[in-house]
Amino acid sequence: MLLELKNVTRLYGTVIGVNDVTLSLAAGAHGLLGPNGAGKTTLLNLITGQLSPTIGSVRVLGMGSRSNPNLLRRIGYLPSTEGMYADVSALEWVTYLTRLQGFNAYEANGLALQALERVDLMEHMHRNISTYSRGMRQRTRLAQAIAHNPDLLILDEPFSGLDPIARHSMTSLLEGWIAEGRSLIIASHVLHEIESLTRSFLLLGSGRLLASGSTDDMNELLADVPSEVRIRVNKPRELAAELLRVGLVDAVKLIGTEDLSVSTALSAQLGRFLGKAVTEGEYAVSELHAVDDSLQNVFNSLMKIHRGSV
Numbered sequence: 001m002l003l004e005l006k007n008v009t010r011l012y013g014t015v016i017g018v019n020d021v022t023l024s025l026a027a028g029a030h031g032l033l034g035p036n037g038a039g040k041t042t043l044l045n046l047i048t049g050q051l052s053p054t055i056g057s058v059r060v061l062g063m064g065s066r067s068n069p070n071l072l073r074r075i076g077y078l079p080s081t082e083g084m085y086a087d088v089s090a091l092e093w094v095t096y097l098t099r100l101q102g103f104n105a106y107e108a109n110g111l112a113l114q115a116l117e118r119v120d121l122m123e124h125m126h127r128n129i130s131t132y133s134r135g136m137r138q139r140t141r142l143a144q145a146i147a148h149n150p151d152l153l154i155l156d157e158p159f160s161g162l163d164p165i166a167r168h169s170m171t172s173l174l175e176g177w178i179a180e181g182r183s184l185i186i187a188s189h190v191l192h193e194i195e196s197l198t199r200s201f202l203l204l205g206s207g208r209l210l211a212s213g214s215t216d217d218m219n220e221l222l223a224d225v226p227s228e229v230r231i232r233v234n235k236p237r238e239l240a241a242e243l244l245r246v247g248l249v250d251a252v253k254l255i256g257t258e259d260l261s262v263s264t265a266l267s268a269q270l271g272r273f274l275g276k277a278v279t280e281g282e283y284a285v286s287e288l289h290a291v292d293d294s295l296q297n298v299f300n301s302l303m304k305i306h307r308g309s310v
Contacts (some may be wrong), residue, residue, distance in 0.1 A: 001062070002027045002152065002183050003047065008056035010042055017042035019207040021056075025185075029178045031194030032187040034204035040187040041080060043204065044156050047185070048077050061151060073101055076150035078141050080157040086130035090121055090140040093129060094147050101148040108147075115147035116140075119173060135166030142173065152183045159193045171196055229262050229270065232287035236260040239283055248273055258286075 003025040010017040018039045034040050045051040046058050049065035049072070058065045061074055084093060094112035095105075103111065116125045119139040129137060138158065145153060155174075159167050174197055178184055188194055194201060203210045233239050240252040240260055248270050249262040264270050277283045 001025065002030075002060070003185075004057075004059040005046075006057045008046060008053045008058060010046060010051060011054045016207050018046065018053075021207075021209045023202065023209060023212055027183045028200060029184040029186075029198035031198050031201035032185060032204060033189070033191060033194060033201050034187075035189050038189075038204040039207035040189075040204055041156055042207070044077075044154055044185070044187055048072075048075060048154060073148065074151045076145035076148065076153040078145045078153075078155045078158055080160065082137060082141065084129050084137065084141070087128055089126050089128060090116060090132075090136075090143065091125040093140060094144045097144045098147045103148070111147045111149070112143070115143035118146065119143045120169070133166075134161050135163065135169065138162060138166065138170065139173075142170070146177070152185070153177060155184070155186045157188055158186065159188065159190065167193075227264065227267055229264060229267065230255075230287070230289055231260045231262065231274070231285060232258050233260060234258065234284040234286075239277075243270070243273075246273070 001024055003023070005021050005023050008021045009019055021043065032040050032043065042051065046053055047060055047065060049058075049060075049068055052066045060071055063071045065071060088096075091109075091112055094115055095108045098108040098111050098115075099105065101108075113122075113125075116122055119142055121136065121139055121143065124132070124136060129140060132140065138161075142155075142158070145155070158170060158174075162170060171193075174184065174186070178197065184197070186194060186197065199214050201214075202212045231239070236254055236258060240254065240262075243249045243262060244252060248266050249264045251263040253261040255261055262270070271288075274283070274285055274288065278285050
């Protein structure tokens with residue numbers, strides 16, 4: 001397994017940072033989602049061994065995470081804060097941090113050059129970091145995270161403060177990383193950043209793990225949460241009347257000659273009803289989908305459930 005947490009709680013005095021989190025993740029790319037203050041950084045610090053759990057256990061790549069140099073050599077970490085020296089070059093910075101992984105000066109320099117080439121900083125690698133744009137600094141930090149060829153890359157809010165061009169560059173780099181079959185955990189409170197890289201995510205709120213799995217898994221959990229569904233059918237008026245009569249929808253709206261939009265809190269039952277009606281030849285349904293089935297909608301709905309407003 002990539003990651004195994006069992007009943008993990010982290011307390012800061014009387015403040016709960018992470019609250020009784022249990023999960024298992026296989027190798028691959030995973031998004032860690034949640035609003036600011038949800039506990040994402042605390043969870044990442046537990047995974048990287050910077051913090052130890054108050055209660056529970058953390059295993060990463062089959063090893064305990066706390067004070068484990070063997071594990072740290074297999075992890076690349078990009079924290080949310082920069083923490084770089086301004087008066088050194090990107091090459092010096094990445095080489096220095098790579099040497100801390102146990103490589104000699106020659107090996108570290110070669111690995112740093114490879115990483116800087118990968119993040120497209122070769123042209124500027126001898127300039128002081130103080131002269132870099134936000135995007136260039138972020139690419140330097142990514143280079144130090146990947147220079148030692150880790151098995152797992154962990155990124156905490158890597159898109160923060162980047163302009164659209166820098167965001168696109170970062171996304172392309174991470175897509176390449178995933179395409180190589182390497183593992184990635186990326187934390188963000190901006191959903192489209194995660195959605196562009198993976199459809200597997202963990203949703204964190206108030207230190208609790210609210211949900212985990214693919215977007216399809218989450219949509220199944222939300223099958224009976226109020227939603228708007230669009231149906232393209234050969235007899236929309238007849239179907240609208242029948243759905244209202246049997247109580248499967250709260251409201252209907254005809255759109256054009258074949259489209260029907262319905263509001264329902266019984267999506268699963270509606271799907272079974274339509275499947276039976278099509279099988280029996282009562283209707284010809286050519287399209288059926290939620291009006292907003294994006295990750296944003298999934299996230300918003302799960303947060304409403306957590307707050308008790310659904």
